[in-house]
Amino acid sequence: MKRLLYELTESFRIAFAQIRANKLRSVLTALGVIIGIVAVTLMGTAIRGIDTGFNKSLAMLGDDVLYVQKWPWGGVEDWWNYANRPPIRPEDADKLNHIIEQTPNSLLEVAVPVSTRGNSVKAGENKVSGVFTIGTTADYGRLISADFSEGRLFNDTEAAGGRPVCVLGFDVAEALFQNRSSIDQTVMIGGHPFTVIGVVAKQGSFLGLFSFDNQAILPLEAFRKYFSVRRGAEIRVKITDKTRVADAREELTGAMRRVRAQLPGERDNFNINEQGAFKAQLDPIKQGIALAGLFITGLSLFVGAIGIMNITFVSVKERTKEIGTRKALGARRRTILLQFLIEAVSICLIGGFVGLGLTYGLVLAVGAAFPAIPVEFSVSLVFISMAVSILTGIISGFAPAWGASRLDPVVALRYE
Amino acid sequence: MIPSQVPAAGRLTRPAGPLVIDIAGVTKLYEMGEETIHALRGVSVQIHRNEYLAIMGPSGSGKSTLMNMLGCLDTPTAGRYEFNGKSVASMIDDELADIRNREIGFVFQTFNLLPRSTALANVELPLIYAGYAPAERRARAIHALENVGLGSRLHHKPNELSGGQRQRVAIARALVNSPSIILADEPTGNLDSKTGVEIMALFEQLYEQGNTLIVVTHEEDIARHARRIVRLRDGLIESDGSVY
Numbered sequence: 001m002k003r004l005l006y007e008l009t010e011s012f013r014i015a016f017a018q019i020r021a022n023k024l025r026s027v028l029t030a031l032g033v034i035i036g037i038v039a040v041t042l043m044g045t046a047i048r049g050i051d052t053g054f055n056k057s058l059a060m061l062g063d064d065v066l067y068v069q070k071w072p073w074g075g076v077e078d079w080w081n082y083a084n085r086p087p088i089r090p091e092d093a094d095k096l097n098h099i100i101e102q103t104p105n106s107l108l109e110v111a112v113p114v115s116t117r118g119n120s121v122k123a124g125e126n127k128v129s130g131v132f133t134i135g136t137t138a139d140y141g142r143l144i145s146a147d148f149s150e151g152r153l154f155n156d157t158e159a160a161g162g163r164p165v166c167v168l169g170f171d172v173a174e175a176l177f178q179n180r181s182s183i184d185q186t187v188m189i190g191g192h193p194f195t196v197i198g199v200v201a202k203q204g205s206f207l208g209l210f211s212f213d214n215q216a217i218l219p220l221e222a223f224r225k226y227f228s229v230r231r232g233a234e235i236r237v238k239i240t241d242k243t244r245v246a247d248a249r250e251e252l253t254g255a256m257r258r259v260r261a262q263l264p265g266e267r268d269n270f271n272i273n274e275q276g277a278f279k280a281q282l283d284p285i286k287q288g289i290a291l292a293g294l295f296i297t298g299l300s301l302f303v304g305a306i307g308i309m310n311i312t313f314v315s316v317k318e319r320t321k322e323i324g325t326r327k328a329l330g331a332r333r334r335t336i337l338l339q340f341l342i343e344a345v346s347i348c349l350i351g352g353f354v355g356l357g358l359t360y361g362l363v364l365a366v367g368a369a370f371p372a373i374p375v376e377f378s379v380s381l382v383f384i385s386m387a388v389s390i391l392t393g394i395i396s397g398f399a400p401a402w403g404a405s406r407l408d409p410v411v412a413l414r415y416e
Numbered sequence: 417m418i419p420s421q422v423p424a425a426g427r428l429t430r431p432a433g434p435l436v437i438d439i440a441g442v443t444k445l446y447e448m449g450e451e452t453i454h455a456l457r458g459v460s461v462q463i464h465r466n467e468y469l470a471i472m473g474p475s476g477s478g479k480s481t482l483m484n485m486l487g488c489l490d491t492p493t494a495g496r497y498e499f500n501g502k503s504v505a506s507m508i509d510d511e512l513a514d515i516r517n518r519e520i521g522f523v524f525q526t527f528n529l530l531p532r533s534t535a536l537a538n539v540e541l542p543l544i545y546a547g548y549a550p551a552e553r554r555a556r557a558i559h560a561l562e563n564v565g566l567g568s569r570l571h572h573k574p575n576e577l578s579g580g581q582r583q584r585v586a587i588a589r590a591l592v593n594s595p596s597i598i599l600a601d602e603p604t605g606n607l608d609s610k611t612g613v614e615i616m617a618l619f620e621q622l623y624e625q626g627n628t629l630i631v632v633t634h635e636e637d638i639a640r641h642a643r644r645i646v647r648l649r650d651g652l653i654e655s656d657g658s659v660y
Contacts, residue, residue: 002549003545003546006544006547006549006550007544007545010541010544017532017533018532021532322528322530324528325524325528325530326541326545327489327516328487328489328524328528329522329541329542329545329589330513330514330516330517330518330542330546330593331513331545332510332514332545333509333513334510335545410484410489410490413489
C-alpha cells in the first residue's frame, strides 16, 4: 500500500518533469482537451443558466398560482376542440370565490380575474408602445410577490368603482418620467387618462423574452369601461399549499365545472394551466441543447483524447529504454502502467484547469456584456470538468500505458 | 583453455559463501521468423556469495542471454534456475520484478540513468519500488553515492557528470538496495581506458567490502579482474575456472 503511494508520488513527479521538458508538445496536446473542457463547461453553464433564468421567471409567475384559461399553454394540435369553448368571464372569478368560501379546508385561497391587452401609454411627449395592460381586482396584490418601488395597488373601493387609477411597471414609469416620481401623474393609456398611484419594483423578464416591467395594472371595472373584455379573461387562483398542486387543481376543476354548470361526462370547457406546464415545455429544449452540447463536447473531447493517446504512444516509444531500465530496477507492470496513465491524466488535468479558467473568463465577460443572457458558473462545473479530464486521460492513456507495462524488459533495454 | 595470468601481488580472494545462483541444464530458444535460435544449449553454473565472476564469450555465444537469465530479466525455455533457493524459472513478471529489485543490482554499459533526474533521484529509484519511505530512501541513496565517491555530486543531473561519474551513479543505484549480486554488463564499454581502470578499482573495492559481482565482458583485461571466469561458446560453457 505504502509502496503504491510512493510509486504514485514518483509517477506524478516524472509526469510533471516530462511535461516541463516537452512544453510545446504538452501545450499542443492539451489544447484538444482545453477545447473539450471549454465546450463541456460552457454547455453546463448555458444549461444551468437557462434553468436558473427559467426558475427565476417562474417564481415571478408565482409557483402557487393556477391559471384558468380557454387554451392550454404550449399550443395544441386539435385546436378545433378548443376554439368553440366559451370565453372565461371575469364574473366567473366571483362565483369561484363564492364556492371557495363555502368549501371547508379549501386548497384554494382566492380567484382573481385578469383581463389583458396591449396598449400604448403616454405622458406628455413620452410614449411607450406595447405595454401589457392588465385589468384586475384588488386581490391581484395577493398573487404577486413583487414589491412596489413607490405607491401602492388600488384598493377594493377603487377597483369596484372603476376609478381611473393605474399601477405602472418599472420600465414604463422610468420611460415616461425618468427620475421623477410617477405618483399622481396622469398618463394616457390607450387614449384614456389614468392617475398613477403606484410603481412595481423592477422584476426582470421571463426568459429574456417578456418583461414583467413593461406593464400597467388597472382596476378591472375601469379596464372594462374603456377596453373590450369580449375576447375573454383569465382567472388566476392562488392556492394555499404549494406541495399539493395536483389536489388544488382537482378542486379547482370541480369548482370551475360548477361555475360553468357542466354535466357529468362532459369534457371540461376550460383549461387549468400552471407553471409546471412550462417546465414540460422547456424540457425538450433543454434536452435539445444538452444533446447538441453532448455531441460537440464529445467530438472535441474525442479529438483531444486522440491527441493524448498519440502523444502517450510517442512518449512510450521514446522512453522504451527507460522503461527497460525501470523494469530492471524492479518496476512492476502496474508501476509502468500507472506512470504513463498519470502522465496522460496530468496533461488532461492541466488542460482541464486551463479550460475551466477560460470558461470562467468567458462567463464573466458574457455576464458583463449581455446581462440578459442567463449564465452561471458553479462549483459542480469544476468537479465535472475535473472528472471529465481525468476520465479522458485514463481512456486515452490506457492503451499506450498498457503496451508499455507489457514490454519485455530484455527487448526494452536493447531498444535504441 | 586460455592461459591464466599470475594475479597481482596481495590480491584478496574471499572465501565463497552460500549458494546464490544455481543454474542446471538451462536452454533458451528464440523463434526468429522461420528459424529457431538455440541461444543456450544446456548451461549449468553455480555462483556463491562473495564471488567475483566474469562471464566471457564472443558475440553470439549466448553471453547476453545468460546474463539476462541471471538478471531475472528473462526465463529459461527449459532447465532449472534457483535464486537463493527459490525457483525463478516459473515466476511471473511481477515476481521477477521483485527479485530484480531486491536481489540484483544492474550496471549497464550505457549507464541507463534517467536523464532528467538528479544523481540522488536516480539512486533512490529502486528504493521507491522497494517501498521505502522518503526519508530513509534519501539517507540510503546519499550513503550509496558517498560509497562510490560522489558525495559532492548528489544534485547533479547525468548530463552534468562525466562518463565515469555516471557509471558510479549507476553503481550506487545497483548497490543501494543491498542486493545479493551486482550484475554488470560491459561496465567499461563506454568509458576510456583510464576511467575504465577506475571503475574496475571500484569493483575491486566493492568485492572486498563483501559484495558478489558478476561482470559480463568480452575484454580479457576486464575479465582478469575477476576471481573466476566462465567462458561461453555457441550456447555452451567452454570453460569455468579460477583466475590465479
